[in-house]
Amino acid sequence: MILIDNDCFWLVFIGSINVITFPESKQEEGNVEINRRIFLGSMLYVVSASVLPSELKKTLNLTVFESDAVFFDAEQFTLVYDIVDIMIPRTDTPGAVDSHTAQVLDELMISWAATSTQQQFTLFLSEFLQRARTAFNANYLSLSKENRQTFVEQIDEVVFDTGKGDFSIAYKRFKALIFHIHYSSEIANPNFFLVPGGYRGSLSQDELNVIYERKYL
Amino acid sequence: MNNDYDVIIVGSGITGGWAAKEFCERGFNTLVIERGRNVDHRGPEYKDFQAPWDLQNRGMPEETLAENGHYATLRKKGHLYKTDALHFFVDDKKHPYSSPEDKPFMWTRGYQLGGRSLTWGRQVLRWSPMDFEANAKDGHGIEWPIGYEDLAPWYSYVEKFIGVSANKDGLKTLPDGEFQTPWEMSYAEQYISNNIAKKYTDRHLIIGRAANLTSPTEEQTALGRGKCLARSYCRRGCSFGAYFSSQSATLPAAHKTGNLTVITDSIVERIDYDDVNNKVSGVSVIDANTKERRQYKSRAVFMCASALGTVQVMLNSTSKTFPNGIANSSGMLGHYILGHVTGVVASADVPVSEDKYAFGRRPIATYIPNYRHEKQDDANFVRGFGFQTTAQNRSFSSPNAKEKGIGIIAKQSVGKPGPWRFRAFMYGEVLPYYENVASLHPTQKDEWGMPLLHIDAEIKDNERKMIKQAAKDIQEILEVGGCTNIQVKATPENKHIPMGKQVHEMGGACMGKNPDSSVLNGWGQTHDIPNLFVTDGACMASSATQNPSLTYMAITARAADYAAKLLKNNII
Secondary structure (H helix, E strand, O other), X not given: OEEOOOOOOEEEEEOOEEEEEOOHHHHHOHHHHHHHHHHHOOOOOOOOHHHOOHHHHHHHOOOEEOOOOOOOOHHHHHHHHHHHHHHOOOOOOOOOOOOOHHHHHHHHHHHOOOHHHHHHHHHHHHHHHHHHHHHHOOOHHHOOHHHHHHHHHHHHHHHHHOOOHHXXXXXXXXXXXXXXXXXXXXXXXXXXXXXXXXXXXXXXXXXXXXXXXXXXX | OOOEEEEEEEOOOHHHHHHHHHHHHOOOOEEEEOOOEOOOOOOOOOOOOOOHHHOHHHHOOOHHHHHOOOOHHHHHHXXXXXXXXXXXXXXXXXXXXXXXXXXXXXXXXOOEOOHHXXXXXOEOOOOOHHHHHHHHHHOOOOOOOXXXXXXXXXXXXXXXXXXXXXXXXXXXXXXXXXXXXXXOOOHHHHHHHHHHHHHOOOOOOEEOOEOEOOXXXXXXXXXXXXXXXXXXXXXXXXXXXOEXXXXXXXXXXXXXXXXXXXXXXXXXXXXXXXXXXXXXXXXXXXXXXXXXXXXXXXXXXXXXXXXXXXXXXXXXXXXXXXXXXOOOOOOOOOOOOEOEEOOEEEEXXXXXXXXXXXXXXXXXXXXXXXXXXXXXXXXXXXXXXXEEEEOOOEEEOOOOOOOOOOHXXXXXXXXXXXXXXXXXXXXXXXXXXXXXXXXXXXXXXXXXXXXXXXXEOOOOHHHHHHHHHHHHHXXXXXXXXXXXXXXXXXXXXOOOOOOOOOOOOEOOOOEOOOOOOOOEOOOOEEOOOOOEXXXXXXXXXXXXXXXXXXXXHHHHHHHHHHHHHHHXXXXX
């Protein structure tokens, strides 16, 4: 068990599946919860990741959340977590999972987003699942990692090439927010220094590296 | 509480702080009245120790603010609409003003102790003799009653106290002053500057002149101010006191004397006038929280409430003698609203040969001072423009969420060093136009019962011609500078350019020699009433192209010295 920075999240590794449990107390707060449930009612497909056969989970390389997050319910959050991981994967540098982008987005949906954005993102996730079902005749969360990745990449391509309408607008906003959250995170900015100590405008790469190492001018 | 003072200063911003310091240090019992809330220097409202990931909502103001129409002006400005310092700017839904629908005015304000001195740009530039002479020379506006020589010693006096990091450039158009160690130019900026110097004798790319300490003096250190550490988070408030503000410098200096009283949350409704003795007797204020009214009395009143704020209070101060606003026998109060205009934005790559980088966040830009004071063959306008510029850091490829691309390939393209990119923003002088006017709205009032200020101001043909020329000039300057991939964007003639967008609103109670055509004399003293002074931006008779705060401060210090002598000699 690993405690992540934000003590809301407990991460348990089960084979290739990560299960993250949110404190129950955060799930029942305020009117936002009511609004969310109203919109959930409009979803055409509500996928319960928790009912996926356990054997299947192991082959999907999918992180499944069994409890609701602050704004998103467990299924939505599983989906968000997966999409952001595909958008900004871990490579030789940290990815969106490392920067807790999905968790930050979930918090922002309460602290920053207006009702209209909450609705927009909720409907976007619903439509996303519907499109995946149409494309694969299967639940997105039951697809292989390869297929999920291909699907998100195709969505991105279509939206930016020819996309119009509510889904494309919502996707662009969703993507912009994901990028903002990740690239403004501490882990994505190892050479950011709150107090640089001064300014130099003409440094060689070697001189710059020495300053980075020292973390101060 | 004793409500009698020697001097009342309305406003605690950049000029109010200076007036307070000068009077307190001369032994006068001084009251500063601030309409906004108290802010503690180095207190919890300063967000300068928050990294980008620590900012509330990652820097994004709650969406409901925009949905409900809050911060309309600030949202249009974009870069200031962030959670790092939003609390230091006024929400115009709570504090409305009006302007004609076809001439929207952008009024950026800061209602807190220290006013806009907490969030200002800190570029401190002296005016040249030519700037003071311009009105008389080309006949626009009211002739300045003072010249550069009158102000020069006060520029020096102010610069020594506030701390100005700058280079002595030896330019006639931008006189040198009392400077600390300048910030260094980046490799790319120096490259352009060197190339420009080879070709031109009148155009120069120089490092900006910043009110950020690089070599603190004993006096500055004694006030708790330290060296700037290149964070460039100045508008959040600086816990090191490294940039000049009322909070970091003038108000602490005034406090040290024991002669200063500050009251906050107090909106000056009117300046009280004694018809019999032709003197102001003090001010009437409205408590911002309880809305109770009370009065303070004094021997002299200094208006330092920002150009438009001061005009609003003066217009609202009517009496039998002055039915159209106090000290307004000329009828000029509210007229000649001035400002700066940006109609050209340019950018270009700087193809330097060496692989160089920058480190740190320099708190000031580079600058191309106005080089068009003298009408030149290719100019069909008067006055001129300069450029605020920068290439302080090399560009690095950044993630572009607005374009196609996700996954490993998109991610791997992020963070790679790219070319140095130079950017330039035109800063042009808006001519003094009598018809650019601020008045009181005939019917609408704010929640404290004050009539709204109605600002009817626009740029005209001269400024449009300047924009065209500035676009040509910057193209040529960047070519001479050795740049490539030059992109110049000029605002089309049919697109409205709002006054106030560059924040530097001025005028409305202009200085002048003639009491029939101006509100103030050369000391910032109203022609009509000897113990009423205006030394904020309202006193300006023209705007030049330089950032104006240094000139406001010098005018204030000079006026306070003059008024102090009058007070000591019981002349006022």
